[in-house]
Amino acid sequence: MTDFPQSKKxxxxxxxxxxxHIHYEIWQQKSQLLCDRLSNWQIxxxxxxxxxxxxxxQEPDLSPLWQMFPDKNWGFSRCVEKDLIWHQVAIADFDNNMRSGAFGILEPHPDLPFMDLQNIDLILIPAIACDRRGYRLGYGGGFYDRWLPNSTGHKIGxxxxxxxxxxxxxxxxxxxLEAIATESVIYYRSTAY
Known part of the structure; x- marks a missing residue:
């Protein structure tokens, strides 16, 4: 176990x-670069x-990505008690299908169809930070910690x-996680792509 100068908190x-403190225009540019990098990634x-x-x-904004690929099946989660519940969201009607949830996070309306979680190809996972070993620092609520062990698909921070x-x-x-995507590089557990 490595000694860390700071706790997770x-x-x-x-x-x-x-x-x-990332300036808005820089945040937008970085988000667009990240979306471009993902869109060119074979996986x-x-x-x-x-x-x-x-x-x-101020997490990376992935909306340009799903707007470029509206024909893919996109799922977004709702926080229900201590669980993530995933719904399929039609990108063409994204704004009408989403609402502000309990934490102020945009989430799908509960009456939208559920995603088939047995056939997930790729999971784009929010994080505050990730490391070379593939570990992520989340917000401390444990939603992804509880959900990820039983999930299928490539897990990308x-x-x-x-x-x-x-x-x-x-x-x-x-x-x-299997990989970490940034605006500069996609890292696959210590290897850059």
């Missing part, structure tokens, strides 16, 4: 503060059933390059 606070191009997220607290770290604190329940 302290690191989360520090990094969220850094992300909050994304071959994926048909994709789970994604609506950005919150979505962050800006400055939040790709050598190592972050990890717990025994943390599930390492």
């Amino acid at each position: 302290q690191l989360r606070h520090t990094l969220l503060n850094q992300r909050r 994304f191009q071959q994926a048909q059933n994709i789970l994604a997220f609506a950005n919150f607290r 979505i962050i800006f390059e400055q939040f790709y770290l050598d190592a972050i604190p990890s717990d025994i329940w943390d599930v390492p």
Whole structure:
């Protein structure tokens, strides 16, 4: 076990503060570059059933990606008690299909059809930071920690390059991701693509 100068809570606070101070135009540019990188990635191009997220607290904005590929099957989650519930969302009617949820995060209306979670090709996962081992630093609610162990599909962390770290604190329940996508590079567990 590596000794870390900061706890997850302290690191989360520090990094969220850094992300909050990214200038809006820079954030937009980085988000577009990240979407372009993903759109050219073979794994994304071959994926048909994709789970994604609506950005919150200056996470990378993936809306250009799903707007470029509206014919893929896109799923978005709702937080229900301690679980993530995934619904299929028609991108053409995205704004009407989404609403603000309990945490202020945009989520699908509960009456939308559920995603078939047995046939997921790709999961685009929000994070505050990720490390070279594939571990992610989330927001501390544990929603993805509880859901990821039983999920199928390529698990990809979505962050800006400055939040790709050598190592972050990890717990025994943390599930390492297969790849980390940034605006600069797609890393596949210590290897850049």
